Amino acid sequence: MGLRLYNTLTLKVEPFSPANGNTVRMYSCGPTVYNYAHIGNLRTFTFNDTLRRWLRYRGFLLEHVMNITDVEDKIIRKSMELGVPMEQYTRKYEQFFLEDMATMRLEKPERIVRATEHIQEMVDLISTLAQKGFTYESDGSVYYRISKFPSYGKLSHHDFSGIQAGARVDNDEYDKDDARDFVLWKQRKGAEPCWDAPFGAGRPGWHIECSAMAMKYLGDTLDIHTGGVDLAFPHHENEIAQSEAATGKPFARFWLHCEHLHVDMQKMSKSLGNIYTLRELIDMGYSPEALRFVLMSVPYRKKLNFTLDSLKGAQSSIERLRNYKLRLQSGRLSDGLNESISELSRFALHKFEAAMDDDLNTAEALAAVFEYVRETNTLLDQGVFVAGNRAEALQLLARFDQVFAVLEPTMTAGLLDDSSIEALIAERTAAKKAKQFSRADDIRNQLLEAGIILEDTKDGVRWKRK
Template sequence: MKPIYIYNTLSRTQELFTPIVPGHIGFYTCGVTVYDYSHIGHARVYVTTDVMRRVLKAAGYTVTYVQNFTDIDDKIIHRSAAAGIDYHQFTEKYITAYKEDMAALGIIPADVYPRATDYLSSMIGMIEAMISSGNAYVSDSGDVWFSVATTPGYGKLSRKKIDELIAGARVDAVVGKRCPSDFVLWKSAKPGEPNWPSPWGNGRPGWHIECSAMARDLLGDTIDIHAGGEDLIFPHHENEICQSETVTQKPFVNYWIHNGFVTIKDEKMSKSLGNFFTIRDVLSTVPAAALRFFLLRSHYRSPLQYSIEGIHEANTALEKLLNTITTHHHSPSPSDDVGRLIADCTDAYWTSITSDFNFAEGIGVCFDLSRIINTYSVSSAPLAEMLSILGFDVPDAQESLPTDILDLLDARWQAKLSRNFSEADRLRNLLIEKNIIIEDTKDGYRWKRKGT
């Protein structure tokens, strides 16, 4: 089990990761509200957490990864009504689309994709507990509110003070709400809205309670890692904490991880600003691996400026690495010195990716290793392993060719040595027709498959 360091939003410092159960990790990431196609900002979070999972697994842990779908909320209600279809059919469409987009990006599916509407009874149970402990109250309209003032540690994640929240509250007074900072746990149904029965009348859950309930049901009272975009720190994650902790009386999450935003012209990519690009639109113009590489080339907590030029550049850079792997050297001859250089790279790579998941630095090491492999004509397997952890499909570097191809390669090399260039070129063209590209080097030649 290799040590992992994680920057914990709760402490605002990098900490040595220690799981609750040795060798196993419960990992929860806030998923999307399924009312539209996902954009590049979403892609960043899920590509990042995908590689985090891969690193944790490679470090020797087993990981249970849970990612929810918020399949009921105001936007879903409005948009499905506008489309004239049932909310469930509506969300089904976008859940399918989401899974397609993630698959295209090479993201390993979650172990569980819980949907809010499948966990109503757990949510209701938690809300009842909050009411009986005096942390929540029911208003005349049948809405249930969480009383923030009754939670001593409120604000510990976002570092906000309750009085300041109240003083600076931009929210208009809501009927039934005792304090501006209180938030809704259960909303009574308006006419025509989807609703479910509860002790407080028909209605639907507030947003925050779903994650508290689903995380608890699937991963236990305390989970190891909880991730999401940094816009979720407040109020979503802050509220999850107070809900869960008032019910269980245990810490909700040990390590909080938050992603920086994808920006466009220095502004956050978001639907309300209208400056977003959907994953499927972008992938219609660039390879998915290029987008993945683009997202991984900067640290996950830094803002990332979106640009199609940046993705093209990432593609060029990635191809350089893949080229190193797909090129088969004719004369491998590793030495102890070179072996040490490679080992140094491998060590540096591991240090990077386990130091708060510094994939950008790790990628830098990949280029160093690439140069070593090309310079000394040695096996590219260590580089393939590195890229594989980052989630790139790497061709089999140890692939062997059919004997007829090998014979052609050899014949062409002999022709070249005897300076029979017309025959050498004829054989080279023959090989190109068979998708084999030859590149001569100082000491011999190497080959790779066309288009890889």
């Protein structure tokens, strides 16, 4: 049936393919780098990663751009409070963000672009909008006049006809002609960072950077634009207004929005103290893969209720898959090929792929894998799973992990190397044979303390790192 994705623009699941050739041109709203990313942010970026990986799995090439917002009100305020140059401040958090992405095994977009390095493109775009009559100036700042863009609201499906033109929003420091209008260029204020422009020194509004950078690198019409649900309005709506007014062409064909993550049924907030960062969770002893698994196990359009229990559960789930892989690799199997098991393998892969094709239904894809694992574990117990079926089972795991990327453990330093472990295991086996059980148990405990778990199986001793 092919890949289908839910499009916020149409509120429907639609068949997806790129507009031109085999390359998907995709833009994702990235982080504002003023703080550590929290797990809610990471959910959205993990969603981007899932989408990327699945598109590549399906044979598409990617031209994916993600922005770094490194000039913005909060950034300016905080860096000024600290008396640190804005760039120094943002680079630090940008670096933390990139590290977190790597820890979470998130593929890097083909381009990661900074807002501050594209001021000229933004100025040009604003000039184009000005030429076409979509802007006005007020108190030295430049605004977008939404009344000139009749389809405003088509993405978030809001009806703005009730909002009166001419209304003044008094809690805004700038004067606007219409409550919906938004700022394209903010006039310079005090010591804030600013850039020269034909319409006066100042800095860009938040929305313009995405339009300018997306179109610079990906052309007038993108295949996919992604972001968190909260960005649909007004940010993405404003991107559409800016871009389409300038080019007269549709800005993005597919808009994908990732739902929010809640913690213990509540929105994350400082006052509730329930904001988690990746680093905190790692300090608490959880693995990045476990967080990745939690974030991926709930389909991206559903709210995800995060709990520490779910993280523990995810760790167990991953262990189960790793154990299965270890069993496949180390087990002694009889020769031959069991055709009915091959059939089972093909069926499982088909279910996995069909689930992912269905708007990235990761929950169902996961179920297909676990079901296969359970069935083939039984067949392994019965001895009917034979050597010829090993490759297909490992391939299913490999394909699964191409997208989920949780099977490889994150290495912790300072542990025994493989050969010393093997030596101790051999010593323990010898002790057991000689009925020196206390010696054998000592070695077992010694290894356990070093984070090595032994498994006595029919085929001998198998070990793994905890």
